[in-house]
Amino acid sequence: MSDTQTFLDTLNARSQQRDAEPTWIAARRQAGAARFEAVGFPTRRDEEWKYTDVRSIAQGNFALAESAEFSQAQAAALTLPLDAYRLTFVDGVFSSALSDLEALPDSVQVLPLSKALTDNHEAVGGPLGRLTSVDFSAFAALNTAFMEEGAVVRIAPGTVVEKPILLQFLSRAGTPVMSHPRILVEAGSRSEATLIEHYAGQTDATNFTNVVAELMLDRGAILNHYKLQEAPLGDMHVASIHVEQGRDTRYSSYNLNLGGALVRNDLISDLNGQGAETNFLGLFFGQGRQHVDNHTKVNHNAPLTFSNENYKGILDDRAHGVFNGKVYVKRDSQKIEGFQSNQNLLLSDRAHIDAKPELEIYADDVKCSHGTTTGQLDEEAIYALRTRGIDEATARGLLTLAFAGEVLEQVALDAVAERVELAVAGKLPERFNLAGLVEAAVSLND
Amino acid sequence: MATEEMEQLVRRDYKEGFVTDIESDTLPPGLDENTIAFISKKKGEPEWMLEWRLEAFHKWQEMKEPSWAHLNYPPIDYQSISYFSAPKRPEDRPQSLDEVDPKLLETYEKLGIPLHERAALAGVAVDAVFDSVSVATTFKKQLAEAGVIFCSISEAIRDYPELVKQYLGTVVPQNDNYFAALNSAVFTDGSFVFVPEGVTCPMELSTYFRINAANTGQFERTLIICESRAQVSYLEGCTAPMRDENQLHAAVVELVALDDAYIKYSTVQNWYPGDEDGKGGIYNFVTKRGECRGARSRISWTQVETGSAITWKYPSCVLRGKDSIGEFYSVAVTNGRQQADTGTKMIHIGEGTRSYIVAKGISAGKSDQSYRGLVKIGPRAKGARNFTQCDSLLIGDKSGAHTFPYQEIGNSTAKIEHEATTSKIGEDQLFYCQSRGITEEDAVSMIVNGFCKDVFQELPMEFAVEAEALLNVTLEGAVG
Numbered sequence: 001m002s003d004t005q006t007f008l009d010t011l012n013a014r015s016q017q018r019d020a021e022p023t024w025i026a027a028r029r030q031a032g033a034a035r036f037e038a039v040g041f042p043t044r045r046d047e048e049w050k051y052t053d054v055r056s057i058a059q060g061n062f063a064l065a066e067s068a069e070f071s072q073a074q075a076a077a078l079t080l081p082l083d084a085y086r087l088t089f090v091d092g093v094f095s096s097a098l099s100d101l102e103a104l105p106d107s108v109q110v111l112p113l114s115k116a117l118t119d120n121h122e123a124v125g126g127p128l129g130r131l132t133s134v135d136f137s138a139f140a141a142l143n144t145a146f147m148e149e150g151a152v153v154r155i156a157p158g159t160v161v162e163k164p165i166l167l168q169f170l171s172r173a174g175t176p177v178m179s180h181p182r183i184l185v186e187a188g189s190r191s192e193a194t195l196i197e198h199y200a201g202q203t204d205a206t207n208f209t210n211v212v213a214e215l216m217l218d219r220g221a222i223l224n225h226y227k228l229q230e231a232p233l234g235d236m237h238v239a240s241i242h243v244e245q246g247r248d249t250r251y252s253s254y255n256l257n258l259g260g261a262l263v264r265n266d267l268i269s270d271l272n273g274q275g276a277e278t279n280f281l282g283l284f285f286g287q288g289r290q291h292v293d294n295h296t297k298v299n300h301n302a303p304l305t306f307s308n309e310n311y312k313g314i315l316d317d318r319a320h321g322v323f324n325g326k327v328y329v330k331r332d333s334q335k336i337e338g339f340q341s342n343q344n345l346l347l348s349d350r351a352h353i354d355a356k357p358e359l360e361i362y363a364d365d366v367k368c369s370h371g372t373t374t375g376q377l378d379e380e381a382i383y384a385l386r387t388r389g390i391d392e393a394t395a396r397g398l399l400t401l402a403f404a405g406e407v408l409e410q411v412a413l414d415a416v417a418e419r420v421e422l423a424v425a426g427k428l429p430e431r432f433n434l435a436g437l438v439e440a441a442v443s444l445n446d
Numbered sequence: 447m448a449t450e451e452m453e454q455l456v457r458r459d460y461k462e463g464f465v466t467d468i469e470s471d472t473l474p475p476g477l478d479e480n481t482i483a484f485i486s487k488k489k490g491e492p493e494w495m496l497e498w499r500l501e502a503f504h505k506w507q508e509m510k511e512p513s514w515a516h517l518n519y520p521p522i523d524y525q526s527i528s529y530f531s532a533p534k535r536p537e538d539r540p541q542s543l544d545e546v547d548p549k550l551l552e553t554y555e556k557l558g559i560p561l562h563e564r565a566a567l568a569g570v571a572v573d574a575v576f577d578s579v580s581v582a583t584t585f586k587k588q589l590a591e592a593g594v595i596f597c598s599i600s601e602a603i604r605d606y607p608e609l610v611k612q613y614l615g616t617v618v619p620q621n622d623n624y625f626a627a628l629n630s631a632v633f634t635d636g637s638f639v640f641v642p643e644g645v646t647c648p649m650e651l652s653t654y655f656r657i658n659a660a661n662t663g664q665f666e667r668t669l670i671i672c673e674s675r676a677q678v679s680y681l682e683g684c685t686a687p688m689r690d691e692n693q694l695h696a697a698v699v700e701l702v703a704l705d706d707a708y709i710k711y712s713t714v715q716n717w718y719p720g721d722e723d724g725k726g727g728i729y730n731f732v733t734k735r736g737e738c739r740g741a742r743s744r745i746s747w748t749q750v751e752t753g754s755a756i757t758w759k760y761p762s763c764v765l766r767g768k769d770s771i772g773e774f775y776s777v778a779v780t781n782g783r784q785q786a787d788t789g790t791k792m793i794h795i796g797e798g799t800r801s802y803i804v805a806k807g808i809s810a811g812k813s814d815q816s817y818r819g820l821v822k823i824g825p826r827a828k829g830a831r832n833f834t835q836c837d838s839l840l841i842g843d844k845s846g847a848h849t850f851p852y853q854e855i856g857n858s859t860a861k862i863e864h865e866a867t868t869s870k871i872g873e874d875q876l877f878y879c880q881s882r883g884i885t886e887e888d889a890v891s892m893i894v895n896g897f898c899k900d901v902f903q904e905l906p907m908e909f910a911v912e913a914e915a916l917l918n919v920t921l922e923g924a925v926g
Contacts, residue, residue, distance in 0.1 A: 354853065360846075362845075376861075
């Protein structure tokens with residue numbers, strides 16, 4: 001319980017600094033703190049956390065960042081080279097200097113949560129916490145207790161947002177700090193948008209990010225949601241994303257995880273209206289002693305809803321990967337199609353994967369399947385490449401990239417895809433030298 | 447299929463429901479150290495056995511009943527169960543079939559599996575467990591010539607204490623789980639099989655379990671040991687009379703296979719599933735585990751589960767020996783308000799170990815079924831291989847089918863594959879058959895039998911016939 005106390009002390013100190021708040025925020029904050037105090041951090045005895053040990057977070061001592069100072073040059077190097085509406089947060093603190101909302105149309109609102117709360121807090125009060133209650137997890141409760149910054153995105157009905165909306169979270173090296181960003185997206189009916197969450201930072205950072213995102217898609221809305229998590233290798237990253245889908249909506253999640261010492265993602269989609277479709281694409285790459293845990297859940301709450309999931313894991317060194325995917329079909333939700341696939345590639349003898357694809361089905365007219373495989377690179381494929389004059393290291397690199405390629409080729413944003421390819425290639429320079437691969441390919445053609 | 451046909455399926459009566467009236471020497475309900483001492487004394491057990499039971503009992507008292515299974519049932523009052531029930535005359539148990547109580551034989555007749563006929567025709571030695579005490583053992587002589595020991599566990603404790611001491615509880619420890627601990631404390635009977643080095647058991651061994659006296663839990667303990675290069679095929683089949691109160695069955699089965707040994711364990715389980723409202727019916731909480739201790743050993747589980755109100759069962763293999771093989775073939779059919787949470791665990795420890803899982807689930811009526819499995823690959827299990835296929839067939843829109851496979855893989859040389867599908871019998875499949883003059887009922891039966899074929903072909907001949915018959919009986923009400 002003492003682990004919990006450290007966090008509660010920080011929370012109390014913070015509350016005393018804070019100006020008077022609207023009562024609903026104070027009440028919700030209290031509910032979060034009370035829930036967190038009651039349940040404490042999860043242990044491996046909890047089924048949901050069976051494979052993930054969060055002691056490194058629980059036993060940490062994280063302060064709260066006070067400023068958003070970040071070197072312009074470094075930020076520029078980390079920022080995705082994309083023409084986008086951009087909000088930047090440094091250790092959870094909003095940085096207007098690194099943000100860019102130029103030419104944002106009136107039909108779209110993109111603003112930091114702190115501003116949304118000061119300008120018109122009533123409008124946020126309803127949707128905030130509607131999808132992610134404090135009961136969801138200790139981390140959601142903690143996020144609610146600490147919530148003060150994050151992003152609010154509102155898209156008016158019928159609006160097609162031409163440029164992607166980029167939410168950038170940067171992590172600084174130095175005294176460990178924690179941040180609890182809250183993201184709220186309300187996509188109006190028949191609107192269409194691309195949202196990018198991007199986590200990056202200074203190499204030596206050792207911070208803790210605990211983000212909660214709530215995404216609401218009204219009738220006919222389309223949302224493409226990219227999450228590129230390339231946090232520093234010392235960072236802890238816990239995230240939950242709850243999606244609510246109305247009739248005929250389409251949500252596509254691209255969950256790309258490369259960084260972080262300890263990573264846990266919870267992605268949940270509620271298909272509440274007929275014709276709703278959800279696509280979960282994921283890639284996780286672990287090396288060193290990284291621990292990457294992905295939990296996904298699709299709730300088919302209405303008939304004629306569709307889901308499609310494909311998660312790929314590549315694990316090297318002593319990395320530990322977890323995949324837990326669940327497809328739930330509610331009683332009388334007929335004419336459902338739900339597909340799930342998880343494939344894992346183990347590159348080292350000490351890498352470890354725990355996979356648990358689940359189906360929970362209460363209707364009979366459904367087509368649901370899941371498949372999961374774990375293996376290593378096909379020795380015969382490597383041999384085939386070597387007979388064509390490609391050295392073994394290059395052959396392994398090509399095949400590994402090809403394995404990741406199945407997910408990457410669906411990433412429509414080149415800047416994001418390139419970042420992943422480079423990160424994967426850059427992380428293992430001797431074996432995955434992308435430039436070298438290209439050269440090899442070119443010389444073969446000559 | 448039409449709704450009324452579905453309802454007929456749901457209303458299918460339990461064909462084998464009747465009570466045979468044999469006076470039982472039953473212990474009053476309740477469980478404490480005295481109960482255990484009574485059982486131990488009644489069985490004429492040595493001191494060490496009683497100590498072992500008490501040790502288990504103390505561990506059980508400290509344990510909590512598990513709640514993680516996808517099952518729903520009222521709490522069990524362990525003090526309201528009677529823990530011992532034996533047929534009237536335990537002293538002069540029949541030595542041959544002729545001496546068997548004619549009423550018991552009559553019971554078997556009603557079930558359509560006449561003991562003598564079956565034994566003679568199929569060459570099966572039957573150690574019939576009527577309630578808790580073995581009442582008939584046949585073909586013992588022939589087995590003895592081959593050096594195979596096949597007797598009740600009580601006899602084994604008396605006659606072969608060293609063997610029992612050496613192996614009992616080594617695969618399923620006393621405190622393995624709540625129900626295994628309970629079983630270790632109060633088990634009353636079960637079978638013991640020992641096949642010595644190099645011997646292939648000359649016949650398939652079979653035990654028919656029956657639960658008969660009201661309020662009596664059945665706590666069977668089975669131990670099968672195959673020494674190097676030995677082989678045995680063991681058949682277990684169950685039926686039960688109709689009953690109003692829930693009956694608890696918590697059996698433990700332990701298998702040990704040494705170098706190059708092969709144990710095949712087949713089960714057909716058709717206990718009373720409860721009535722339309724799910725009243726009555728057996729609670730079947732079973733721990734079955736085999737250990738491939740020796741190199742190249744092989745353990746194969748095949749089960750056809752059609753009965754019981756609640757099934758909670760995961761026959762498992764611990765693959766310790768190099769290149770050992772574990773197999774699991776299962777067909778589970780649930781109907782009415784039956785619930786089943788079943789599957790397997792394959793623990794790969796040794797190098798080059800392989801496992802193969804085929805699980806087929808059919809849920810009809812308002813029943814719920816889950817496949818829950820674990821494939822664990824240890825760091826030293828180089829080149830381990832697993833293939834898992836679990837398919838669910840849903841009949842009617844009130845049933846549920848769930849899959850919870852766990853994979854824990856700690857070795858990069860392992861190759862693991864898992865596939866699962868959930869579907870119903872396609873309208874187009876039925877139409878195809880019907881357009882060729884096949885009745886709907888036959889078509890459904892054909893499709894379901896085809897769905898289960900992978901498992902049925904693993905069953906020994908006589909059992910396969912019985913299993914198919916059982917499935918057809920289940921489906922009889924489904925159409926027409």
